[in-house]
Amino acid sequence: MYDERTSSLLNILNAATRVLVILLSLIVVSVPFVYLFLNSVKPPQEFLTVPPTIIPTHLTFEHYAAIFDPNQDTRSYFINSVVITVSTTIISVLIGSLAAFSLSRLKLPFRLSSLIAFAFLIVRFYPKITTTLPYFILMKDLHLLDTQIAVIVAHVSLTLPFVVWLMLTFFDELPRELDQSAMLDGCGPWQRFIQVILPLTTPALLTAAILTALLSWNEFLMASSVASSNAKTLPIAVSSFITDKGVQWGPMSAMSSVIVVPVMLFALFAQRYLVRGLTLGAVKE
Amino acid sequence: MATVLLRNLTKRFKDVYAVRDLNLEIHDKEFISLLGPSGCGKTTTLNMIAGLEPPTSGQILIDDRPVTHVPAAKRDIAMVFQTYALYPHMTVFRNMAFALKIRKIPADAIEKQVKEAAEILGISALLDRYPRQLSGGQRQRVALGRAIVRNPKVFLLDEPLSNLDAVLRVQMRAELKILFNRLEATVAYVTHDQAEAMTMSDRVAVFRNGVLQQVDTPLNIYHAPANQFVAAFVGSPPMNFLDVTCDSKGALCLGDIQLQGPPDVDLRSHGGSLLTLGVRPEDVHLTGGDGVSGIIQVVEQLGASTLLYVKVQKSLIAVQTPGNMHVKVGDPQHIGFAPDRLYLFEGSEGKAIRTPGTG
Numbered sequence: 001m002y003d004e005r006t007s008s009l010l011n012i013l014n015a016a017t018r019v020l021v022i023l024l025s026l027i028v029v030s031v032p033f034v035y036l037f038l039n040s041v042k043p044p045q046e047f048l049t050v051p052p053t054i055i056p057t058h059l060t061f062e063h064y065a066a067i068f069d070p071n072q073d074t075r076s077y078f079i080n081s082v083v084i085t086v087s088t089t090i091i092s093v094l095i096g097s098l099a100a101f102s103l104s105r106l107k108l109p110f111r112l113s114s115l116i117a118f119a120f121l122i123v124r125f126y127p128k129i130t131t132t133l134p135y136f137i138l139m140k141d142l143h144l145l146d147t148q149i150a151v152i153v154a155h156v157s158l159t160l161p162f163v164v165w166l167m168l169t170f171f172d173e174l175p176r177e178l179d180q181s182a183m184l185d186g187c188g189p190w191q192r193f194i195q196v197i198l199p200l201t202t203p204a205l206l207t208a209a210i211l212t213a214l215l216s217w218n219e220f221l222m223a224s225s226v227a228s229s230n231a232k233t234l235p236i237a238v239s240s241f242i243t244d245k246g247v248q249w250g251p252m253s254a255m256s257s258v259i260v261v262p263v264m265l266f267a268l269f270a271q272r273y274l275v276r277g278l279t280l281g282a283v284k285e
Numbered sequence: 286m287a288t289v290l291l292r293n294l295t296k297r298f299k300d301v302y303a304v305r306d307l308n309l310e311i312h313d314k315e316f317i318s319l320l321g322p323s324g325c326g327k328t329t330t331l332n333m334i335a336g337l338e339p340p341t342s343g344q345i346l347i348d349d350r351p352v353t354h355v356p357a358a359k360r361d362i363a364m365v366f367q368t369y370a371l372y373p374h375m376t377v378f379r380n381m382a383f384a385l386k387i388r389k390i391p392a393d394a395i396e397k398q399v400k401e402a403a404e405i406l407g408i409s410a411l412l413d414r415y416p417r418q419l420s421g422g423q424r425q426r427v428a429l430g431r432a433i434v435r436n437p438k439v440f441l442l443d444e445p446l447s448n449l450d451a452v453l454r455v456q457m458r459a460e461l462k463i464l465f466n467r468l469e470a471t472v473a474y475v476t477h478d479q480a481e482a483m484t485m486s487d488r489v490a491v492f493r494n495g496v497l498q499q500v501d502t503p504l505n506i507y508h509a510p511a512n513q514f515v516a517a518f519v520g521s522p523p524m525n526f527l528d529v530t531c532d533s534k535g536a537l538c539l540g541d542i543q544l545q546g547p548p549d550v551d552l553r554s555h556g557g558s559l560l561t562l563g564v565r566p567e568d569v570h571l572t573g574g575d576g577v578s579g580i581i582q583v584v585e586q587l588g589a590s591t592l593l594y595v596k597v598q599k600s601l602i603a604v605q606t607p608g609n610m611h612v613k614v615g616d617p618q619h620i621g622f623a624p625d626r627l628y629l630f631e632g633s634e635g636k637a638i639r640t641p642g643t644g
Binding site: 175177178180181182183184185186187188191195196199200 | 335336337356357358359360362363364366368370372373374383384387388431435
């Protein structure tokens with residue numbers, strides 16, 4: 001059927017198709033980022049030319065200088081973002097993993113465990129916008145509007161179901177004999193959780209922490225509804241460059257680039273754990 | 286060491302009885318096997334003794350102290366799991382030391398105890414390794430080490446040898462026997478392997494569908510089974526069962542062939558009833574022309590012995606013969622049964638009415 005030449009030709013075609021598909025996907029993903037970065041170093045007048053220039057005629061860092069100007073509040077937005085992300089991550093992972101362990105191990109009557117677990121899942125089903133207004137009113141009544149706490153509570157409520165479900169899968173896959181063995185060795189529930197179960201789910205915990213942190217760092221909708229000035233996070237700061245006097249493209253691009261950098265660094269560092277965590281347990285050792 | 290007493294112990298999962306009204310005493314320093322097919326309730330029984338599974342009703346006493354509602358952590362029982370359940374993130378040393386550490390025993394005492402236990406089991410060289418770096422047999426030893434290092438009141442072993450290959454299993458069988466003799470331990474050993482139960486135990490408890498059938502010494506279980514189930518479950522190759530009728534004179538008939546019944550029982554009271562005749566393959570012999578005639582259907586050369594399956598009327602009868610038998614499939618063959626080696630069972634439950642016994 002195939003002689004050697006046609007088969008090697010087919011191989012090359014095959015490889016070429018694969019490379020093409022990968023290249024296309026890469027372009028789709030990276031073009032917005034590249035364009036964002038180019039905009040952040042583009043002289044202001046070039047935003048107004050028609051057609052707009054894609055590659056800047058010369059580089060300028062004035063937009064970065066502008067956003068890092070001591071008169072600007074970038075520093076406090078950054079601190080808000082960090083405090084909110086770190087707090088959300090710690091609270092979500094701590095409560096979420098404890099809840100998941102209990103749900104995984106407790107034998108409640110009437111399939112209550114499954115019902116509770118399902119209730120967590122439902123929270124993920126509806127659009128976030130539906131709870132934004134009630135949440136705003138709730139925070140207003142609690143006199144928590146425009147505080148970091150309000151944003152943290154919002155982010156925990158967004159990320160907790162995700163952590164519970166991720167950890168539940170992992171705990172369910174851990175053999176019950178390990179719990180039983182620890183019980184017979186004299187462990188109470190806390191000792192079992194901390195000394196036996198937690199060390200075995202470190203990759204899962206890291207995955208949960210990483211994804212929670214990313215979600216909180218990037219979250220816009222809830223944060224924008226309850227944090228209008230003092231507790232403003234970086235994504236909201238970006239949107240505030242859209243003003244009634246027009247859009248400040250340069251500083252907006254510079255700010256966006258600054259937000260992306262920690263995420264990129266974090267992703268690079270974390271990808272090893274992420275991949276491991278997401279596939280752990282899929283294949284038996 | 287200790288005694289374990291199970292009183293009217295029942296475990297029900299919804300409508301299914303896993304264990305039903307179990308009464309069993311495990312004596313001090315006794316090695317008892319809980320034997321039965323899967324799903325017969327033997328592991329559930331073990332879990333209830335361990336405190337991992339609360340009984341639906343009944344009582345558990347360890348050293349005459351009721352522990353039915355005492356949590357597993359406080360019962361001072363060690364268990365070896367079928368899957369070993371070693372802690373994957375701890376070295377062998379830490380695996381063995383874990384229970385002692387939880388009990389806040391001083392570090393130097395822990396080290397001494399772990400090293401002693403490791404010495405006994407021949408795993409001293411493995412103490413720094415992780416479970417994933419060990420072979421199946423080594424993991425098995427570590428699991429045992431984790432149990433014996435604590436010097437518990439009772440050892441519970443749940444099919445500890447079933448994940449090992451055949452050769453290692455036989456070797457470990459002997460080692461376990463020596464080990465627990467030396468420790469003078471009270472041991473409950475769950476297995477579905479009758480060879481393990483027979484070779485290792487002081488007594489064997491045979492279970493079926495959650496109900497205890499018989500508790501006795503291995504030889505009594507073999508030669509004086511309480512019923513047809515026990516007789517069928519113990520022995521390899523398994524016992525032959527033939528449906529026979531008993532006539533009014535007490536003679537046994539297999540179809541139209543009259544068989545010589547056991548000499549020591551008067552079967553006239555069973556006249557007209559259907560009985561099940563049991564005979565072990567080693568108690569069937571080939572005859573020149575006497576006895577029952579049949580056709581050889583299968584020949585299994587096992588080396589040390591040859592197993593023949595002879596078709597007599599509608600039944601296939603296994604016959605254990607010497608290893609040097611030269612017969613082939615299709616040969617006609619006469620077989621005979623030693624009358625004093627016959628078993629007789631009656632009724633739907635297959636209650637034994639005659640066994641050879643050990644005497």
